[in-house]
Amino acid sequence: MVEELPIQKYVIQEMTSPEVREAMKETGIVIVHVGSMEQHGPHLPIKTDTSIGFEVSRRAAAKFHGRTGRRVLVAPSIPFGMSLHHMSYPGTVSLQPETLVTVMTEVCLGLARQGFRKILITSSHGGNQMWTDMAARKIFDGTDAKVLLLKSVWTKNKDDDWTRHLKSGMQGSGHAGETETSIMMALGAPVRLDVMPREPTKWRTPLPDFWAHGEEPKISGLSTMGTYNVEDVCDGYMGDPTYASVETGEKILENWSDNILELLLQYDTL
Numbered sequence: 001m002v003e004e005l006p007i008q009k010y011v012i013q014e015m016t017s018p019e020v021r022e023a024m025k026e027t028g029i030v031i032v033h034v035g036s037m038e039q040h041g042p043h044l045p046i047k048t049d050t051s052i053g054f055e056v057s058r059r060a061a062a063k064f065h066g067r068t069g070r071r072v073l074v075a076p077s078i079p080f081g082m083s084l085h086h087m088s089y090p091g092t093v094s095l096q097p098e099t100l101v102t103v104m105t106e107v108c109l110g111l112a113r114q115g116f117r118k119i120l121i122t123s124s125h126g127g128n129q130m131w132t133d134m135a136a137r138k139i140f141d142g143t144d145a146k147v148l149l150l151k152s153v154w155t156k157n158k159d160d161d162w163t164r165h166l167k168s169g170m171q172g173s174g175h176a177g178e179t180e181t182s183i184m185m186a187l188g189a190p191v192r193l194d195v196m197p198r199e200p201t202k203w204r205t206p207l208p209d210f211w212a213h214g215e216e217p218k219i220s221g222l223s224t225m226g227t228y229n230v231e232d233v234c235d236g237y238m239g240d241p242t243y244a245s246v247e248t249g250e251k252i253l254e255n256w257s258d259n260i261l262e263l264l265l266q267y268d269t270l
């Protein structure tokens, strides 16, 4: 196994400015991850999305160096996302959608101005999706640097489907379910095993043919993200976290970061 690059060689917040100036010459690629600070049930910390998305992005950059000997840099995560649908749960911190777009745009355009030639935006929170689209377009229009948006680090690879590692199936894999709980265990977070929900939450849906959780609805086309409050549709988590394990979390982290590695290898050729 190739020895992994120390974080002070490619994670910007751990580097000095002269080191960044030199390192950015190797590929010119920077990953800008955006997460969220929102409630994740009674058993996971508020930082869950930001921790997961940063780790997946960081692993992909480390693997890129292992494969090519050249560096992709990882910017500090934008820790806050659009989490207004979680605001009734104490501890959730949300930006307004317009603010998120502005923060993302300023962070990415600033990095481009300093010389990064290719920006890869990654997101680890579903509530960010439409706003990351808006931001990516504004960034694209504001710089000569290339811009790619990976809307979700929950990437699916049809040659190696990560959901095969789940013991509860996709039904158990939503917000704060088996997937996120397993990953946080793998990251060594103090998951509250003692208060972990013993039963899958009941998804309370007013339009059963149009809303689904964990699978496709019967009739598609209805946009729901951002038009509900979490307490109205579930109990703060979805699926079944009781199936979670360190082993599953590690496998999923490897799968997602391998997918992002493939993206970086192709981006590097542009």
Ligand SMILES: [Zn+2]
Pocket (backbone or CB within 6 Å): 040, 048, 049, 124, 125, 175, 176, 180
């Ligand atoms: Zn989450």
